[in-house]
Amino acid sequence: MAHVLVVDDEPGIREFVAEALADDDHEVAQAASGEAAWALLEREGFDVVLSDLRMPGMDGMALLRRLRERQPDVECIILTAHGDVDTAVEAMRLGAFDYLQKPLGSLAELRLLIRRAAERRALRNFQEAHQGSSDAAPELTFGAPAMQPVVAALRKVAVTDATVLLIGESGTGKEIAARAVHGMSRRKAGPFVAVNCAALAEQLLESELFGHEKGAFTGAHARRRGRIEVAQGGTFFLDEVGELALPLQAKLLRLLQERTFERLGGGPTLRADVRWIAATNRDLPAMIAEGRFREDLFHRLAVFPVVLPPLRDRREDIEPLAERLLAQACANLGRKPLKLDPSARALLRRARWSGNVRELANTLERAAILADGDTLHEGELAIPGLGFTPAPVAAAPAPPAAPVAAGEPGHDGPPRPLQDLERDAIEAALRHFEGNRIRTAEALGIGVRTLYDKIKRYGLGE
Structure with missing residues (x-):
């Protein structure tokens, strides 16, 4: 199904074409002029524009030129009378997908052309989403009993459009699980787009997600489509969602609720036709209690939570x-x-x-x-000098001993505050990895942004 805008100053033709496309399961809007069409294009996101060539005011060619300049990803088909074929060919040189002659001889031809234009836009989205990536992915498990209920749960949820929250330690294969869900879903022919929330600063992440209009901020020299827009018809994987800053959490909540968004700097309201999968290695309920993660967003994301077991x-x-x-x-x-x-x-x-x-x-x-x-x-x-000597798995813990009162033999003094233990652990990990903060964060099972906050809090970076 495509979102189609039909533009024609003749009401009879416009309504006839719109009805024919709606019967083919497309979502159709109508405009009686080029100016009215552009007003709609500025407010909504369309996949295909079907425009009459000759109209008072802004005609089909002027509308096409504006589309190519400001919304080049929208496909445009021109409707033309028999004597305007040369102009229609010129429109194709300007980037129109194709043209149809009036009177329309076949509704089948019209519907086929609209489907092909929508497919080309979807293919462009797919190619952009898969640049530099591979569809090949390791299997989820090779028979481990701990993974059997996980695989069963992922198979059941994959055939729905329910939002999935993958929970597990860093490095447990949450993105692989997300790709598996996408591959088992009815959206598998669409793009799979992944964004790591811990990898970018807040402003860059917002632009990466939503895209931006020309002039939205310093350095925004042209319109840029966001990753959500690229993922249309497919799956959007939001990794390390626990690292999102609170302002972005609010915007993500609105997006999940309304399924619409705008690029930074304004522009049309776009639909988010994506399946959402999020992942985290953080304790989100604890973050909610501390005021660092929105409870309403958590419930939107955790429609179907799945815990991935650690490799051990x-x-x-x-x-x-x-x-x-x-x-x-x-x-x-x-x-x-x-x-x-x-x-x-x-x-x-x-x-x-x-x-x-x-x-x-x-x-x-x-x-x-x-x-x-x-x-x-x-x-x-086990390479000496490179910091890797695999630690053996700890033996099963002994039953807890009876508490020892202060002053009695065997008591090592009062327990140390938790923040002191955390500070020591971070300091030791930084020293072990020679100050490499990315490797330190991975080893500690926290996000890089969280590690930076803790280093600043404990004065470890001075």
Whole structure:
């Protein structure tokens, strides 16, 4: 279904065409002049404009020129009388999708042309959304029991348009799960667009999401379509949603409620025909209690929450996943494939993988870079001097001992405040990663923006 604007100063033709397109399941608006059409285009987002060539005031050619200048992504089809064919051909040189001659001989031809124009716009959106990406993605699981209910839940929700909230530690594969939902949905032929809320400053993120009009801010030299607009007809994945600043949370809430938005700097009101998937490694209820996340937004996002288990709880997946990741790393590096010997497999199985799949992938890629032979051994995974020695999984905790009163043997003094423990953990991680804040945030399981806030709070960056 496309959103179509029919422009013609003859009411009979205009209404006939609009009714024919509405019967073909399109959403249709009408305008009796070029000026009225432009007023609608400024307020609403359209996929296709079907305009008469000759009209009083702003004619079809003038409307086309304005569209190409200000809304170049909208497809335009020209309606023309027999004697105006040369002008219609000129319109195509200016960027019109095609033209139709009056009187219309076939409604089937009209409907087919509208569908093709809408498909071209959808294809452009799809190509833009998939630039530099690959449709290939690792499987969600290789048989780990902890993942079976997760996969079952994702399969059930995928066939709906319900909003999904993926919850899990950093590196557990939340984007892979989101892509799997998209691939199992009825929107799979549409684009999959992902935006990481922790990767951009607030103003840049707002422009990335919603797009902007020319002159909306310093440096906005031309109109730019936002990622939500690019995702039309597909799935929009909002990663690290817990890192959104409160003002952007309010705008996202409005978007989810009304399914419409505007680019920065004004312009037409656009529809958000997307399926929403969000992800976070944060405790959003705790953030709500602290006033750092909107409760109403949480309930809009958590229509169908799914918790992804950490890699240490799905050990059956580690070896087959490692083989897949190692093959991918070798292919990316342009080197011959590597095998894992029994000692390396044993090390992979017993490691804790606090950074989950991301840490496993980084470890294997680093080993593939340094490996000389065609087999990886335990010693090539635990690389001295590079800060990686896989920690063994902790044994099951012993039953809690009876409390020891202050002053009695075995009491180590009063417990330290939680913020002191947090400060020490951040300081130790920064030191371990030699000040690399991205790796520190990943290891601690928090967003980069959150880490910056805590470093400032505890005076660790001075």
